[in-house]
Amino acid sequence: MSRPVKIIAIVVAVLIVIVIALPFVINVNNYRSQIESELTTALGRKVTVGNLSLSIFSGSVAADNIAIADDPAFGSAPFIQAKGLKVGVEVIPLISSKTLHITDLTLSQPQVVLSRTASGRWNFSTLGANTQKSATSSDQSFEQNLSVAKLEIKGGQVSISDNVHAKPDVYRNVNVSVKNFSFSSQFPFTLDSELPGGGTLKLDGTAGPINRNDAAATPVQAKLAVKNLNLAASGFIDSASGIAGVADFDGTVNSDGKQAVSSGTANVEKLKLSPKGSPAPRAVALRYATTYELQKQTGQLTQGDVSVAKAVAKLGGTYDLHGESPILNLKLNADNMPVDDLETLLPALGVTLPSGSSLEGGTLSSDLAISGPISKLVIAGPVKVVNTKLKGFDMGSKLSAISALTGAKSGQDTSIQNFSSNVHVAPSGIQTENINLVVPAIGTLTGSGTISPQNALDYKMTASLSGGAVTGLSQMAGMGGKGTTVPFFIQGTASDPKFVPDVKGMVGSQLTNKLGSQIPGGKNTEGITNALGGLFGKKKKP
Numbered sequence: 001m002s003r004p005v006k007i008i009a010i011v012v013a014v015l016i017v018i019v020i021a022l023p024f025v026i027n028v029n030n031y032r033s034q035i036e037s038e039l040t041t042a043l044g045r046k047v048t049v050g051n052l053s054l055s056i057f058s059g060s061v062a063a064d065n066i067a068i069a070d071d072p073a074f075g076s077a078p079f080i081q082a083k084g085l086k087v088g089v090e091v092i093p094l095i096s097s098k099t100l101h102i103t104d105l106t107l108s109q110p111q112v113v114l115s116r117t118a119s120g121r122w123n124f125s126t127l128g129a130n131t132q133k134s135a136t137s138s139d140q141s142f143e144q145n146l147s148v149a150k151l152e153i154k155g156g157q158v159s160i161s162d163n164v165h166a167k168p169d170v171y172r173n174v175n176v177s178v179k180n181f182s183f184s185s186q187f188p189f190t191l192d193s194e195l196p197g198g199g200t201l202k203l204d205g206t207a208g209p210i211n212r213n214d215a216a217a218t219p220v221q222a223k224l225a226v227k228n229l230n231l232a233a234s235g236f237i238d239s240a241s242g243i244a245g246v247a248d249f250d251g252t253v254n255s256d257g258k259q260a261v262s263s264g265t266a267n268v269e270k271l272k273l274s275p276k277g278s279p280a281p282r283a284v285a286l287r288y289a290t291t292y293e294l295q296k297q298t299g300q301l302t303q304g305d306v307s308v309a310k311a312v313a314k315l316g317g318t319y320d321l322h323g324e325s326p327i328l329n330l331k332l333n334a335d336n337m338p339v340d341d342l343e344t345l346l347p348a349l350g351v352t353l354p355s356g357s358s359l360e361g362g363t364l365s366s367d368l369a370i371s372g373p374i375s376k377l378v379i380a381g382p383v384k385v386v387n388t389k390l391k392g393f394d395m396g397s398k399l400s401a402i403s404a405l406t407g408a409k410s411g412q413d414t415s416i417q418n419f420s421s422n423v424h425v426a427p428s429g430i431q432t433e434n435i436n437l438v439v440p441a442i443g444t445l446t447g448s449g450t451i452s453p454q455n456a457l458d459y460k461m462t463a464s465l466s467g468g469a470v471t472g473l474s475q476m477a478g479m480g481g482k483g484t485t486v487p488f489f490i491q492g493t494a495s496d497p498k499f500v501p502d503v504k505g506m507v508g509s510q511l512t513n514k515l516g517s518q519i520p521g522g523k524n525t526e527g528i529t530n531a532l533g534g535l536f537g538k539k540k541k542p
Contacts, residue, residue: 035061035087042183043127045069049085061087066107074115074123084108088150104150109157112174116162120295120322127215151178158193169196169235183210186219197233199246201226205253217257217294224251224264231268238325240375242275242350245284255294263289263303274350276453282344284308297322301330308345311337317370325373332370332379336363339388352455352494354393362388362416368423379425390414395439398499399463399488414439429453435461442466449490457497459490 029052039047050065063085070079088104115123153176161168174193181187186208193201205222231237232244251264266286270279285307292299297320304315317330339362346353353359368381395414417438424431430451437445443466449459465484492498 031061032063035063039068043068045071045079045127063087070113070115071123071126077113079123080107080110080112082107082110082156103148104152105148106152106154107156109155110153112156112158114158114160116160118162118322120297121214122216125214125216127210148181149179151181152176167235171196171201182208183212185209189222195226195229196235197230199226199228199230199234203253211257214257219257220253220255220260222253224249224253224262226250232272238373238375240275241325241377242277243273243374245269245271245279251288258294260292260294261290262292271345271348273348276455277350278347280308280345280348282308282341284345284348304330306332309338309341311341313337313366323373325375327373328370328377330370332366332368334364334366334368336365338362339364339385353390354497355495357393358391360389360391362386376427377425380423383419383421383423385416385419388416388419390416396441398497399442415441427453432459435459440466451494455494457490457492457494460487460502461490462487 032049032052035052036047036049039049046069048067049063051063053062064083066080066082066085067078068080070077084107086104086106086108088106113123153174156174156176158171158174159168160171171193174191176189176191178187178189186206188206189203191201191203195201202225203222205220207218207220207222209218211217211219226247226249229247229249231247232239237243245268247266247268249264249266251262251266253260253262255261264287266288268284268286271284272279287303287305287307288301289303290299290301298318299321300318301316306313306315311334313332313334315330315332317328319329320327339359342364343359346359362385364383364385366381366383368379368383370377370379372378391413393414394412417440419435419437421435422433424433431448432450433448435445435447435449439445442463444464445461446464447459447461449457449461451457463486465486487502489500489502490497491500
């Protein structure tokens with residue numbers, strides 16, 4: 001081996017020995033107090049770190065444990081605890097002048113607790129609030145001291161709670177990556193996480209500069225993607241509302257620290273909107289735009305296009321999120337939506353049709369007010385359906401007395417020319433007022449009634465008969481067919497309705513007047529009453 005080669009080999013060997021020996025020569029634990037001090041100064045919270053070790057090859061200092069104190073107003077438990085902290089440092093300044101320059105921070109498996117008061121103040125709002133004063137006494141500028149080229153959180157868990165809900169929302173496997181972090185400038189970031197109850201969340205955007213008075217008011221601009229969010233299991237919606245489904249979402253969020261503006265699209269599979277409902281077989285899509293006041297926790301829905309296939313409704317109004325259950329004050333306007341598309345949404349709403357029947361054809365229009373807490377929503381307003389058919393339901397056979405009076409038969413299906421009513425849907429049940437149902441084969445049915453939460457029917461109705469053959473009882477009574485009115489009740493359940501004659505109403509109103517002029521003293525009305533009952537399938541009295 002030549003002399004130059006030997007010299008080079010010796011130098012390399014010496015360097016290797018130095019690199020191996022440096023971690024033993026340099027006791028990085030001597031810098032622990034400096035690291036704790038700089039982090040404490042940066043965050044405005046007491047920071048403690050465990051045993052430190054130095055890696056020359058990677059240029060980093062590692063700590064076994066780290067803890068960041070919470071805002072004293074929220075308690076004494078740590079705000080953040082992590083199993084490992086890796087601090088990237090510039091090795092040459094550390095060796096030559098014992099100066100610590102931090103280049104990156106990596107926090108491994110942190111446990112983060114986020115808390116919010118009823119007024120909307122977060123426990124992280126005061127992070128960094130006291131650092132500006134500290135920086136003025138530093139030899140270097142505040143921005144230089146606190147800039148970090150790369151900041152990462154790996155495998156974290158974030159629990160979010162407030163003083164309203166006892167159970168916190170827990171986000172698992174949280175990963176955050178920030179480049180060129182600084183308190184005084186904007187920086188790019190990405191965040192991904194598993195959502196409470198299933199699904200994933202991803203944010204990709206920019207944030208900053210950090211608001212030194214309230215970190216929660218820091219400006220943010222980001223793209224948001226949510227996949228497979230389980231609405232019922234997430235805890236975001238009160239389970240008492242009965243709302244469920246699996247949602248995907250893509251949108252944007254832009255916040256100036258006071259107001260957040262968001263827009264995007266959502267697609268919900270297996271949607272359920274009522275405690276007694278069942279999952280809809282067809283997906284529901286939503287295109288929305290909203291503004292949200294961060295401090296007040298209130299917002300306005302400026303666009304809400306809800307669509308099921310070709311059926312589109314417009315939703316808009318205000319909402320309030322600061323209470324135990326979100327409070328809505330919305331309007332839903334639907335204009336001539338195809339009934340065929342909406343029919344698949346009826347199970348989600350808890351609407352039950354007569355067993356074996358379905359709606360076919362026609363359009364639906366409505367103008368509904370949606371108000372109250374989500375757990376106790378009230379929906380009220382007019383509903384109108386035009387030119388539809390209730391397939392598999394023979395209303396004529398149910399109204400045998402009316403069929404006998406008019407000679408009309410509706411067949412196996414019931415064609416509906418028009419249906420309109422004012423509806424009021426609440427947890428206590430459904431009220432329908434001013435019902436106007438036009439069935440060409442029978443006539444016009446009017447009245448009002450209720451549907452209980454158990455789907456029990458209680459309706460008082462009147463049928464104004466259409467023209468047709470005058471047969472049966474109408475001929476016996478001398479009634480003219482057209483214009484004749486017959487009162488009746490609808491009882492039973494929504495899946496199995498029972499049409500029951502209002503015998504007292506028949507005898508005591510228009511029918512009595514007409515028969516009374518032909519039967520002296522009206523003495524034979526009891527026999528006629530029994531005959532009417534028989535036409536509804538009710539046995540005559542002996």
